[in-house]
Amino acid sequence: MAYSVPLLVSCLLVIISVSLAQTSFRPRGLVLPVRKDASTQQYVTAIDQRTPLVRVNLVVHLGGQYLWVDCDNNYSSSTYRPARCHSAQCSLAGATGCGDCFNGPRPGCNNNTCGLTPDNPFIRTATGGELAEDAVSVRSTDGSNPGHAVTVPRFLFVCAPTLLVQGLAGSATGLAGLGRARVGMPSLFSAAFSFHRKFAICLSGSTSSDGVILFGDRPYNFIRVPAPLDAGASLAYTPLFVNPVSTAGAYSQGEASTEYFIKIRSIRVNNSPVAVNAMLLDIDAEGNGGTKISTVNQYTLLETSIYRAVVDAFSRATAGIRRAPAVAPFQVCFESGSVGSTRVGPGVPNIDLVLQGENAVWTWTGSNSMVYVNDDVLCLAVVDGGVSPRTAVVIGGHQIEDNLLQFDLAASRLGFSNTLLGRQTTCANFNFTSIA
Template sequence: MASFAPIFAILLFLLVSLSDAQSSFRPKALLLRVEKDASTLQYVTKINQRTPLVPVSLVVHLGGQFLWVDCDQNYVSSSYRPVRCRSAQCSLARSTGCGDCVNGPRPGCNNNTCGATPDNPFTRTATGGELAQDVFSIESTDGSNPGRVATVPNYIFTCAPTFLLEGLARGATGLAGLGRARVGMPLQLAAAFSFPRKFAVCLSTSGIIIFGDGPYSLLPGVEPSFRYTPLFINPVSTASAYSLGDPSDEYFIRINSIRINDKPLSINTTLLTIDSKGNGGTKISTVNPYTTLETSIYRAFTSLFTQEAAARNISRVPAVAPFDVCFSARNVFSTRVGPSVPYIDLVLQGQNAVWTITGSNSMVYVNNDNVLCLGFLDGGSNPRTSIVIGGYQLEDNFFQFDLAASRLGFTGTLFGSRTTCSNFNFTSNA
């Protein structure tokens, strides 16, 4: 764990000019609407950027270093400014390179500019890009409703070439990076508007991301109640490309043990901690559609789950790709928290920090709902990270990432509170 106070002070100094532009309007928090792309299972949001403002569709990357967009195709803006070499913004982005461009000047191609390395985590591809600043516009919120639009005149982002879009949801022209990096969206926006270094994520077929503190409210007037567990910093970057000595900007937690129907899983617990080379541990990711487990953990997990399912007279059936473990839905009842299957407990570090995964987040209906598959995948025998908690397991759970305190707040499934992440009130304004 680490304090972000020095980083925040630097950001606040760099963005102090924003106070004049925003003096008449200080939003309490900021809001992104999120939709799940049915084809790729990616989570997609939209911002407005440039002068004049243009809607920009972005894939959400929870651990991404920064916001990057394709500047090769149709990037037109009178307010675009490249970040110059050896500038404070360049240092803030941890850039070690400067460059010139023979085909400019244009957005993404200018002389004496600061270099950055945008990456596509879905294809594990990274390339060189130009660090830049431009107008950035986003809705505000009081935690219950959308409000007035807030504007950042000099938001720092990275220009990337068009080929980096490969594998992204149709229509997306970049990534929204929500990682710990100093130029990631959470720290930049907190500095620009002087609100707490926190952000909340609530994903579903449609969901929300809120930058800033709560209270948060979902219809019908449900405010999430959090349990907390520490966030850990992996000392070695997990990006597709990085400089030696860079820590990871992704979000890691510590699982101490796993239980199925209160029965503990027998696993090699050394896999649950991050070693000095950055291997092991557990991270939370919107890149992986389903949770992946290191092979020995996966085998123990699926063996015990299948055993507990059989005790409930739930019959195993042939696998349906990409899943290995599937069951007949015939003897599985529906409950408020999903199919009635064995509960999975992730016992996290912290007092009462148990994340219970019910059928709503463990089982996936396939084959016209006649078959239920366990939504966990084999991550291989020697993965970089032992457990990667994927998007499906995050859905309709409310999470708060507190960067100042380096802790994660989590609720468990919202279905138990008779609400979902789709129940944010977009029909009226704050």
């Protein structure tokens, strides 16, 4: 049976709006804490899932297609429901396969169910998984504090085998997919609670203080003296672009990417343009080139010719600072004692990404362009991405730390704050200690 998109969305709303019928409280937004894992440098969040609820730690995958969870390892829930073949849930998720599992029934292994192909980009592995529904509970927010816990009783996700957890932060048993797919977590939460299809992410570089993911529209308030800062009040905006070819670990022909791509028009170092091949900054018909934002890569990857041009320009602009031997994977390093300190990080020239859009300049100050590899050495935190990579520029986690990024899926645009350090706050300053 074929389902039209309006019918699919209608079915989804009926399925997941049951939670709203159970209470008169309708949240204006949702909040998840995010912490940087010290050993893997991955960003880890947590939700409560199943009946009874169990805390599930998840690695954040900004461009991930959906939530997937290990169901092989003691997954138990009275509210688990596999998605049956040819159901609205399967069509919504784009799941065309239908199969049986003869070692069940159990979560992740049932007959007459449809499946998807969850992937783990950290180990570049994908495998089969069962599409299913279960209860998910998260905290509501007014934009300033966490509030009441709210539940989506039938939240779509994918059951994955334990082997897919390899390479994730030690406590994590799945991925939180925040991509622009119809079954991505932002779309499912906005449909469940009828708020805008927007979410913001603000990552802390600290391994001891939480950053935050906020589903819904602003305010996005952070503690600051003398008054809180709504970091979403003065964003610059640039369009989000759809890569016509999927960048997932496994995909079907004709499937578009669910990752977030933007357009870099030019790059400047110390206000001087850097000569790069502009063709690399566009996405071609085969899905190659362009720029995406990623929480999978810790540091920004630049196609080799772009990398060399940026490194050369930065080296010229810092000619007066004492150099240190290179520390892999970084090429340009300095003696930390020769670099001044400012409110926005080490005192080095700014790197500007001039994006498409009015006044859309994303500036990397020293806090985002540099990384301390030890007490005595700091390095330019960009990495050679190789010749002819799939994506020419991959903006990594280090470069987005302490920047608030708002992803507006309905309007297909990215809002960005530039570093919050210059506004006397950080991404670790969302008030998790008070209850709204």
